[in-house]
Amino acid sequence: MSHRSKRAVPVSFYVLAAIFGAFVLFLYGPMIVIFILSFQGPEGGLTFPMRGVSLKWFMALLAQERTGDAAGSFVRSLFLSLAVMMLTTVISVTAGLGFRRRFSGDRALFYFVVACLVMPGVLISFGIGLICQIIGLQPQWYTTALGAQLTWTLPFGLFIMFAVLGRFDRSLEEAARDLGATNWQTLRHVLLPILLPGIIGVAMFGFTLSYDEIPRTMFSSGGSNTLPLEILALTNTETSPALYAIGTLTTCVSLVVIVAALVAIVLIQRRRSGKSIRRIDTIGKGS
Amino acid sequence: MQQTGELQLVGVSKRFGEVVAVDAVDLTIPGGSYCCLLGPSGCGKTTLLRIIAGHEMPSAGDVLIDGESVIGMPARSRPTAMMFQSYALFPHLNCLDNVAFSLRMRGMPKIRRRERAQQILDFVRMGGFAHRMPAQISGGEQQRIALARALITEPKVVLLDEPLSALDEFFRVQMRVELRAMQQELAITFIHVTHTNTEAIATSDLVVVMDHGVIVQVDSPIQVYDKPRSSYVARFVGGHNVFFGRVVESKKEGDLIELSNGERLWAPPGPVSTDRRRSFAVRKDCMTVSRASDEPAKQWEPFHKVEGVVHAIEYEGTRFKVSVILNKEEMIVALMTHRDFMASGIDQGDPVVAWWSPEDVHVLLED
Numbered sequence: 001m002s003h004r005s006k007r008a009v010p011v012s013f014y015v016l017a018a019i020f021g022a023f024v025l026f027l028y029g030p031m032i033v034i035f036i037l038s039f040q041g042p043e044g045g046l047t048f049p050m051r052g053v054s055l056k057w058f059m060a061l062l063a064q065e066r067t068g069d070a071a072g073s074f075v076r077s078l079f080l081s082l083a084v085m086m087l088t089t090v091i092s093v094t095a096g097l098g099f100r101r102r103f104s105g106d107r108a109l110f111y112f113v114v115a116c117l118v119m120p121g122v123l124i125s126f127g128i129g130l131i132c133q134i135i136g137l138q139p140q141w142y143t144t145a146l147g148a149q150l151t152w153t154l155p156f157g158l159f160i161m162f163a164v165l166g167r168f169d170r171s172l173e174e175a176a177r178d179l180g181a182t183n184w185q186t187l188r189h190v191l192l193p194i195l196l197p198g199i200i201g202v203a204m205f206g207f208t209l210s211y212d213e214i215p216r217t218m219f220s221s222g223g224s225n226t227l228p229l230e231i232l233a234l235t236n237t238e239t240s241p242a243l244y245a246i247g248t249l250t251t252c253v254s255l256v257v258i259v260a261a262l263v264a265i266v267l268i269q270r271r272r273s274g275k276s277i278r279r280i281d282t283i284g285k286g287s
Numbered sequence: 288m289q290q291t292g293e294l295q296l297v298g299v300s301k302r303f304g305e306v307v308a309v310d311a312v313d314l315t316i317p318g319g320s321y322c323c324l325l326g327p328s329g330c331g332k333t334t335l336l337r338i339i340a341g342h343e344m345p346s347a348g349d350v351l352i353d354g355e356s357v358i359g360m361p362a363r364s365r366p367t368a369m370m371f372q373s374y375a376l377f378p379h380l381n382c383l384d385n386v387a388f389s390l391r392m393r394g395m396p397k398i399r400r401r402e403r404a405q406q407i408l409d410f411v412r413m414g415g416f417a418h419r420m421p422a423q424i425s426g427g428e429q430q431r432i433a434l435a436r437a438l439i440t441e442p443k444v445v446l447l448d449e450p451l452s453a454l455d456e457f458f459r460v461q462m463r464v465e466l467r468a469m470q471q472e473l474a475i476t477f478i479h480v481t482h483t484n485t486e487a488i489a490t491s492d493l494v495v496v497m498d499h500g501v502i503v504q505v506d507s508p509i510q511v512y513d514k515p516r517s518s519y520v521a522r523f524v525g526g527h528n529v530f531f532g533r534v535v536e537s538k539k540e541g542d543l544i545e546l547s548n549g550e551r552l553w554a555p556p557g558p559v560s561t562d563r564r565r566s567f568a569v570r571k572d573c574m575t576v577s578r579a580s581d582e583p584a585k586q587w588e589p590f591h592k593v594e595g596v597v598h599a600i601e602y603e604g605t606r607f608k609v610s611v612i613l614n615k616e617e618m619i620v621a622l623m624t625h626r627d628f629m630a631s632g633i634d635q636g637d638p639v640v641a642w643w644s645p646e647d648v649h650v651l652l653e654d
Contacts, residue, residue: 179389
């Protein structure tokens with residue numbers, strides 16, 4: 001150990017450490033500040049110093065006195081994200097499986113999907129809003145906004161499935177058929193369970209991408225706002241720490257989703273590497 | 288009683304685009320025999336196995352098991368079970384449930400299928416591994432699980448794709464003995480694909496040697512090793528030195544053949560190519576190497592010897608492997624017993640004579 005400590009640390013270490021430190025500060029600094037300020041005392045304002053500590057601003061959200069329809073928009077966002085998550089998962093998994101064999105037009109379809117990622121989101125929602133106006137339809141968060149968000153989450157889901165399926169050993173499928181499994185049984189008892197960690201990943205992406213999506217929802221969600229839109233509106237009108245309380249709550253929801261997904265994936269892989277083994281380095285080998 | 292599990296291939300071909308992987312193969316494998324498909328990688332042996340299993344559709348031809356065509360039958364309905372090269376164990380199921388998989392697909396209740404799977408695990412001597420996950424056990428153990436999983440379907444034909452290639456030398460030899468013993472106990476047909484000649488010869492009743500999608504010889508292991516049909520088989524199976532030259536003199540009892548280095552050798556009558564070339568083979572362990580300076584002539588029959596220089600000597604424990612360079616390109620190998628080698632007193636770099644007796648000359652029928 002003494003030898004190591006004596007060795008000179010190169011200058012590049014400090015430069016890179018400083019860049020990394022700045023990155024972490026930019027990533028988590030604002031979140032932590034908002035988190036702290038959301039517990040501002042009843043007399044406190046939008047900035048430091050803290051004047052006591054309270055849950056008043058969280059209560060204000062429920063009361064809907066000054067904060068518009070925060071609770072309603074949260075429920076809408078939750079349902080929308082869950083719907084997007086489910087559709088993304090089902091469509092991405094089936095499309096990913098479909099893309100494993102060549103079919104006529106597979107290339108064209110693939111580029112079409114890539115185009116969805118490249119297209120600016122605002123244009124998509126604006127276009128949808130415009131078309132609705134022309135044909136006299138009322139945009140709704142559960143119809144047009146749902147579709148607009150899927151143009152964003154489906155390519156992501158499909159790419160994750162490509163990565164997941166790329167590592168899948170096709171002989172497992174052949175083995176299942178060899179052992180008497182029908183196509184459906186092969187899917188149900190071999191493909192889906194083995195791909196489950198990746199599928200959970202797709203679902204998690206689908207949920208979180210939808211949950212904080214602004215550009216694609218902006219003109220396509222009609223009269224009722226989703227949560228990100230509500231927060232955006234509040235930043236213009238609201239002047240109380242209730243704004244921060246919304247931020248804290250929504251971040252918590254995202255964290256719960258992400259942590260739940262990761263825990264599920266780790267548990268599956270740990271089970272596959274054998275329950276009795278608890279060493280971290282063997283967990284990854286399970287798949 | 289007729290053994291079940293007879294396999295017949297009739298004119299089976301498989302083309303992948305322009306490439307012909309299997310070219311009009313005809314083959315009959317008697318029921319209850321252990322058959323090895325032997326050949327270098329890319330010779331079509333694995334494709335043939337996959338056609339039998341139903342994982343590949345032949346471009347032409349028919350596959351019959353016990354006289355019934357299985358073409359058009361999906362893999363899951365065929366009376367075959369395949370053991371994959373990678374074993375293909377399901378990573379999310381423990382060993383017991385891996386083995387019980389096919390019974391589960393058939394809808395057998397959990398208690399009964401687990402009981403049956405445990406019996407099969409005991410048969411492959413893996414009874415204590417029922418609740419381990421595949422990731423927790425060694426390659427050799429995984430292979431036994433894969434075998435148990437194939438056997439539980441009570442197949443007529445078991446298909447093994449390079450079953451020993453992932454094992455180390457020690458387990459490979461141990462496992463091939465066990466595979467053979469299990470096949471004899473079950474009395475069902477095993478078809479084993481391999482590129483290792485010793486594996487094929489040690490395990491099987493029937494060796495099928497393949498080259499570029501074609502079967503070049505079907506025989507017992509003894510015949511294939513001792514009496515290879517062609518120079519390809521002789522070289523691939525590896526027990527022979529192959530001599531190739533131009534016929535300079537032809538008599539009723541045989542031909543004189545001139546090698547590229549001018550040496551003349553005798554071989555009994557056999558097929559001669561249109562440009563009057565022919566080949567023959569001599570087993571490596573039927574060759575003796577003596578120092579050229581020795582006074583020997585009484586032992587050497589004329590035209591049954593070649594001259595050269597000792598290139599390398601390898602001691603293999605049970606015997607000595609002596610490589611002799613004849614000229615720039617050609618080299619022969621003699622396998623000598625411990626006693627013969629010690630008596631010969633040869634060393635690396637010595638000018639030597641490698642010789643054999645007339646009855647050890649084996650005529651190659653094809654090139």
